[in-house]
């Protein structure tokens with residue numbers, strides 16, 4: 001069950017989405033489409049405003065995904081959380097027993113993770129997805145990507161998804177949670193939903209779809225989402 005926002009909360013969230021959209025627009029126009037994440041986190045920290053996606057709880061869409069696939073797959077130990085934000089999903093995975101590495105392009109986000117979870121077993125790292133260490137290639141039993149692709153400009157997404165998929169070791173799994181749009185639907189404003197054909201590129205990159213779901217998330221307003229679990233061919 002999703003949280004229902006009262007009108008004041010809803011206005012508050014809309015304002016913060018507008019701030020994030022404005023920062024994204026300016027960064028893209030300046031030719032630095034990845035710079036606004038750090039700007040947003042730093043501004044949130046210094047001015048005490050919230051980051052629109054940071055709910056300070058593990059993503060319910062992730063928890064439900066695990067419930068739905070419960071027992072179907074046997075995951076190995078090493079997990080990687082892409083674009084970990086403030087760390088809630090990484091901590092949740094760690095609580096399940098995974099040995100988690102979590103990274104984000106924003107040093108401020110990573111320092112917040114470290115201060116929120118001082119006794120964490122998660123290894124938090126400041127890193128740009130596009131400059132990942134070579135030894136992450138094919139190194140993880142489970143890679144989780146939730147909500148990062150949808151905040152990357154569409155022209156970077158194919159490269160990003162390919163990069164993310166390369167972290168999975170043969171036989172390992174990639175979990176994906178994202179906003180979804182119809183193939184002919186306009187992309188709209190950030191967060192930009194993915195089209196199914198973008199996700200389906202995984203199938204031509206050596207992945208088998210083991211679970212997928214196109215559903216309406218009952219938050220307000222309702223959001224169409226996709227979540228899936230893909231296995232890399234051994």
Ligand SMILES: C[S@@+](CC[C@H](N)C(=O)[O-])C[C@H]1O[C@@H](n2cnc3c(N)ncnc32)[C@H](O)[C@@H]1O
Nearest residue numbers: 037053083084085104105106128129146147148
């Ligand atoms: C929409 S947020 C989602 C955060 C988190 N997954 C959550 O659900 O709360 C996307 C995150 O990806 C990070 N990010 C964006 N581009 C990145 C990149 N190239 N490399 C690593 N992290 C990136 C952002 O800083 C941000 O924390």
